[in-house]
Structures are given as structure tokens and as C-alpha cells.
Amino acid sequence: MKLCIAIFFTLISSICLAQINDNPTITDALLKYDFIQEQIVNNNDTITYYLKNYNVKPENLVVFIQGTDANPIFSYSVKNDKTIFNRWFGDDYKNLDSTYTYAIIPKPGMDGIYKDGEISIPQSYYDKNHLDHRINQIDISINHIINNHLSKSQKIIIYGHSEGAAIGATLATMNKKITHLGFWSGNVLNNFYEFSLFNRIESLKGDITDKAAHQNIMGILDWYKSVVKNPNSTEIDHFGFTNKRWSSYEKAPIDYLTELTIPIYALFGTEDESTPIETAYLLPVKFIENRKENLTFEVCIGCDHSYQEETEQGQKSHWNEQFMKFIEWTEKTK
Structure with a gap:
């Protein structure tokens, strides 16, 4: 069965800087990128977050929520006796002025620093990588930042990419x-429906037969049934996830989005290989249906899941310009 996976990709932006260092630590990486680390003990669980350092307490907070894969926040490699530090997130924080700070919360078990090529995923990641735990991590982190690192709370902006959008x-x-909420390249409907939709799209394009598409979809439905029959299982499947993770995302994001009254900035790419653009248009339809006007709906024409566009000159990234548009939008909306 061929399965098209939505929200399975994350933006990886590695900026490499070298220094001589035989025993690299998370402290070294934080100094290199001018971030600080905070840790909060909550019910025998230690929650870690990384925050852009500041000289004077800022007023505003931007929080980025990673996508699906079990990526760390910081890693390193060694070349010619030099340590090269990498960060697994983009340049967005560099585009913010001093009235902002920027936070990122690692996934369960993925805090600290890892050596490239030797990144092992701990069992705690599989045990805790589900919606409730990730929400709890980020919620506690945001409240801690507000109470300890902001002069006064003006804007608390969160934006998630792919699974992070959900x-x-x-x-x-x-x-x-x-x-303010940024909903970037997230699945709009139930994962299993969107997996099925990709098969129908393949069939319409002639990439697979109509019969094969139907058989694949029936297999997806059987898979969905097996998940809901054992929703708390932490056994790892062949996609590297657990039933507990799958079942926690059963409610479609569109249902959460239509509950909100705060401004929402939804962004999608027309060439997204992971989240079908076809379901994205349901968002503005649903908001109109409910007479709600707090949705800004944006589409990056010709862009893939991470807003890369194929041009005659090669790949062109639109991520930075999209982020700046997003921040400018937050300054105009309340």
C-alpha cells in the first residue's frame, strides 16, 4: 500500500559556525547563538525551553512550534579538530527588533545538544510525543516566559509549521x-482523510490506477480503525510513531480554529507535497459560513511545504518574506 504522508516534514535550517572545542555542550551552542535555556520541573517532568537572549526585558513574545520529525534544536559536528554548531530552526528570530524575544520548545527527550550522524531518539520521545504533552510543555513555557522574561505582555504570538500548526x-x-496564531502548512482535516485524499489526487493525475487508490484508502481506513481500538499504545509503528500520537490528533484542526476569536494567519503552499492545498480552502469557507472575520488566508503560489519554489534559476525560498509578512500582520491586527 502506498501511503502519502501529510505533516511529516520539518524545516531544517542549519547555520554553521566553527570554533575549537573538544567537549561541546549545550552551553557552548547557546552562547554561539545568543540563547538562554530555562528548565521547569512539573509533576516529575522537566520542561526545557530556549529563549533568545535580551539586554532589556522585551514586551512581546514569538514562539515557534516545530513540525513532526524527532529533530533536536541544537547539534554539532567535528571537522579538522573544530566543532561546528548547527541549529535546527531558521533565521526568523534575527528579523525581530528588541521589543521581541523568541522561544522554541524542544520535543520530549530532544533537549540538549546532539552530534550529527549520532542522533538517537530516546524512548521518552515515543512515550510523550502526543498532543496533550506537547501542548502542556508549550503552555507552561509560555506562562513562565511571561512571568519571568517579559516587561509587560503586549503580544504573545505563536506560529507552528506542519504538525506544529495543529x-x-x-x-x-x-x-x-x-x-495571535500562525497556522502554517498544517493539515486542516483529520490526518487519515488527508492521506486518503492524496491517493485520489494521484489517481486523477494518472500516477496510480483508480483501483489502486481505492485499495490504498481502504487500507488507511483499516489502519485508522486499529488506532482507535488501541489509542494509548506506545508501540512504535513502521512510520516511527505510536497509536497514542496518532489518536491524539484525531480531532481536525479546523474544529479548533473555528473556536478561536483571536486573529489567525493561515499560510499554505500550492505545491505542498505533505499537506493537500485542496483542503486548505475549506478554512475560509468555514469561517464565512460561521460569519467569522478573524482569519487571514494566504497562499504561496508555486511553493512546497516549506515555501520553497522551483524556478529556472533553482530553488527560491520564500520563508523569510512570509515570516516578515506575518509579523507585519500581527502589528496591524488585534
Whole structure:
């Protein structure tokens, strides 16, 4: 059975800087990128977040929520006796002025620093990588930042990419301090429906037969049934996830989004290989149907899941310009 996976990809932006260092630590990486680390003990669980350092307490907070894969936040490699530090997130924080700070919360078990090529995924990741735990991590981190690192709360902006978009949508229904939501390249409907839709799209394009598409979809439905019959299982499947993870995302993000009254900035790419653009248009339809006007709906024409466009000159990234448009939008909306 061929399965098209949505929300399975994450933006990886590695910026390499070298220094001589035989024993690299997370402290070295934080100094290199001018971030600080905070850790909060909550019910025998240690929650870690990384925050852009500041000289004077800022007023505004931007929180980025990673996508699906079990990527770390910081890693390193060694070349010619030099340590090269890498960060697994982009340049967005560099585009913010001093009135902002920027936070990122690692996935369960993925805090600290890893050596490239030797990144092993701990069992704690599989045990805790589900919607409730990730929301709890980010919610507690946001509240801690507000109480300890902001001079006064003006804007609390969260934006998630891919799976991170679904997390952000759910989180925003719970944490009332959040003022703006960015929903970037997230699945709009139930995962299993969108997996099925990709098969129908392949069939329409002639990439697979109509019969094969139907057989694949029936297999997806059987898979869905097996998940809901054992929703708390932490056994790892052949995609590297657990039933507990799959079942926690059963409610479609569109249902969370339509509950919100805060401004929402939804962004999609027309050539997205992971989230079908076809279902994205349901968002504005649903908001119109419910007479809601808090949705800004944007589409990056010709862009893939991470807003890369194939041009005659090669790949062109639109991520940075999209982020700047997003921040400018937050300054105009309340």
C-alpha cells in the first residue's frame, strides 16, 4: 500500500559556525547563538525551553512550534579538530527588533545538544510525543516566559509549521494569553482523510490506477480503525510513531480554529507535497459560513511545504518574506 504522508516534514535550517572545542555542550551552542535555556520541573517532568537572549526585558513574545520529525534544536559536528554548531530552526528570530524575544520548545527527550550522524531518539520521545504533552510543555513555557522574561505582555504570538500548526491551533483554544496564531502548512482535516485524499489526487493525475487508490484508502481506513481500538499504545509503528500520537490528533484542526476569536494567519503552499492545498480552502469557507472575520488566508503560489519554489534559476525560498509578512500582520491586527 502506498501511503502519502501529510505533516511529516520539518524545516531544517542549519547555520554553521566553527570554533575549537573538544567537549561541546549545550552551553557552548547557546552562547554561539545568543540563547538562554530555562528548565521547569512539573509533576516529575522537566520542561526545557530556549529563549533568545535580551539586554532589556522585551514586551512581546514569538514562539515557534516545530513540525513532526524527532529533530533536536541544537547539534554539532567535528571537522579538522573544530566543532561546528548547527541549529535546527531558521533565521526568523534575527528579523525581530528588541521589543521581541523568541522561544522554541524542544520535543520530549530532544533537549540538549546532539552530534550529527549520532542522533538517537530516546524512548521518552515515543512515550510523550502526543498532543496533550506537547501542548502542556508549550503552555507552561509560555506562562513562565511571561512571568519571568517579559516587561509587560503586549503580544504573545505563536506560529507552528506542519504538525506544529495543529499543536498551535489546539493550544490557542486553551491559553488565553495568546494574542495571535500562525497556522502554517498544517493539515486542516483529520490526518487519515488527508492521506486518503492524496491517493485520489494521484489517481486523477494518472500516477496510480483508480483501483489502486481505492485499495490504498481502504487500507488507511483499516489502519485508522486499529488506532482507535488501541489509542494509548506506545508501540512504535513502521512510520516511527505510536497509536497514542496518532489518536491524539484525531480531532481536525479546523474544529479548533473555528473556536478561536483571536486573529489567525493561515499560510499554505500550492505545491505542498505533505499537506493537500485542496483542503486548505475549506478554512475560509468555514469561517464565512460561521460569519467569522478573524482569519487571514494566504497562499504561496508555486511553493512546497516549506515555501520553497522551483524556478529556472533553482530553488527560491520564500520563508523569510512570509515570516516578515506575518509579523507585519500581527502589528496591524488585534
